[in-house]
Amino acid sequence: MKYDVVIVGGGTAGCAAAYMLGKYGKKVLIIEKNTFLGGSMTSSLVTPMMKTSENSINNEFLTTFIEKMKKYNSAITYSDGNNGWFNPQIAKIVLDELMKESNVKVFYDSVLDTLDISLRHIKKIYVKSKMLSTPIEAKYFIDATGNCDLGFIANCNFQNKSNENQPTNLRFMMAGVDTRLFADWLLKIDNDRNVTTVAEVDGQVHLSTAYTWDNDKKWALKPYFDRGVKDGIIEDEDRNYFQIFTVPNMPDTIAFNCPRIYFEDNINPLDVNAYSEALIKGRSAILRLSRFCKKYFKGFEKAYISDIADSLGIRTSRRIVGKYVYTINDLKSGKKFDNCALISNYPVDVHSNKKDNSVLEHFMQEYQLPIEALMSADMDNLFVVGRCLSADFYSQGALRIIPSCFSMGVAVAKFLNNIL
Numbered sequence: 001m002k003y004d005v006v007i008v009g010g011g012t013a014g015c016a017a018a019y020m021l022g023k024y025g026k027k028v029l030i031i032e033k034n035t036f037l038g039g040s041m042t043s044s045l046v047t048p049m050m051k052t053s054e055n056s057i058n059n060e061f062l063t064t065f066i067e068k069m070k071k072y073n074s075a076i077t078y079s080d081g082n083n084g085w086f087n088p089q090i091a092k093i094v095l096d097e098l099m100k101e102s103n104v105k106v107f108y109d110s111v112l113d114t115l116d117i118s119l120r121h122i123k124k125i126y127v128k129s130k131m132l133s134t135p136i137e138a139k140y141f142i143d144a145t146g147n148c149d150l151g152f153i154a155n156c157n158f159q160n161k162s163n164e165n166q167p168t169n170l171r172f173m174m175a176g177v178d179t180r181l182f183a184d185w186l187l188k189i190d191n192d193r194n195v196t197t198v199a200e201v202d203g204q205v206h207l208s209t210a211y212t213w214d215n216d217k218k219w220a221l222k223p224y225f226d227r228g229v230k231d232g233i234i235e236d237e238d239r240n241y242f243q244i245f246t247v248p249n250m251p252d253t254i255a256f257n258c259p260r261i262y263f264e265d266n267i268n269p270l271d272v273n274a275y276s277e278a279l280i281k282g283r284s285a286i287l288r289l290s291r292f293c294k295k296y297f298k299g300f301e302k303a304y305i306s307d308i309a310d311s312l313g314i315r316t317s318r319r320i321v322g323k324y325v326y327t328i329n330d331l332k333s334g335k336k337f338d339n340c341a342l343i344s345n346y347p348v349d350v351h352s353n354k355k356d357n358s359v360l361e362h363f364m365q366e367y368q369l370p371i372e373a374l375m376s377a378d379m380d381n382l383f384v385v386g387r388c389l390s391a392d393f394y395s396q397g398a399l400r401i402i403p404s405c406f407s408m409g410v411a412v413a414k415f416l417n418n419i420l
Helices: 012-023 060-071 088-101 149-153 179-189 222-230 272-296 328-333 393-399 402-419
Strands: 002-008 028-031 105-107 111-118 121-129 132-143 172-175 197-201 204-212 241-247 250-256 304-308 340-344 348-350 359-361 367-370 382-384
Touching (some): 002 012, 012 028, 012 088, 012 402, 028 132, 060 088, 060 402, 111 149, 132 149, 149 382, 172 272, 179 197, 179 204, 179 250, 222 272, 272 304, 328 367, 328 393, 340 393, 340 402, 348 393
Parallel strands (some): 002 028, 028 105, 132 382
Antiparallel strands (some): 121 132, 172 250, 172 304, 197 204, 204 241, 348 359
């Protein structure tokens, strides 16, 4: 089998690149380990998208995705102007439809096996599916795996340091919530609209609120979490990070951006033992948090766990060495680039398990990312998109959000369209 471009990983950045390349008339294949597309959006239940700059570029796929989701009443624009509130389950269907519309071929339930490499070029990959190994040739390859699996097998260089990890989380959802009652209760106990917001959109009550064990805010939910620990309903570590949102077209459902899984030291998510232990710890914490919400939150009396993410939410793992290594100084200075892949103003967001040690640093100016940070320094026909891009630890903490990953995929697609 021969293709113009093979994309390994059908997550956010991979889908964006594939869709655009298909629209350009290129022959494209996605290799996806799951049985559905979407990556963190679907497998890890990462919803909603974080809001980014109004001056962002390479938004074609984001716009198309949201427009199609809205046709199924499964995406909304929230009261703060964020149009990235979406339904992860319907997203699986929409992404299938978008790939079909652009004539993109998808191999599901498939993983990389081995590679053929010659003179800094990946010539062929072997893909294992249902115990069979299939050879696939392409002119260019895109690593959109999140963990840079293709780059790793190709023996590319990485810039990771052992202490540069962020904690993982395991998202979940609870259904059976009286969201209107819950929203009214939240507004009554919390006057901080930077933390708790409520809006009615398309006839559905939507809301967002949060709490952490850090002391940087006067959290309205703190007395309830204190009581939950005292009563033995939750453990102290369960309250290190708590954030919830409603979900479009799921009127009785709340999506949890937690638990942030506590380890004394941040784990390496590429270690199978650590990854497995994190899943087990995460599911135990989910059970405790669900009981906590039912006991202390108005509107949760009849609620139940309706979904647990298939995979951990991983904020960082491998980061490749590209033709340009993007740095936190580039970001803070707002450095301009000739070949700009994205423009954003999302803050540097680096989580920590330790109290008062997380980083959420906003900057006045927008920042740009060059296309060269999405090109492998070791393989001439390999591009890398998503959280495993060529960026240092702190700048990656700002670049890993879904809209930016979409922009990376579109930017690479446009670049390849000009040279294929």
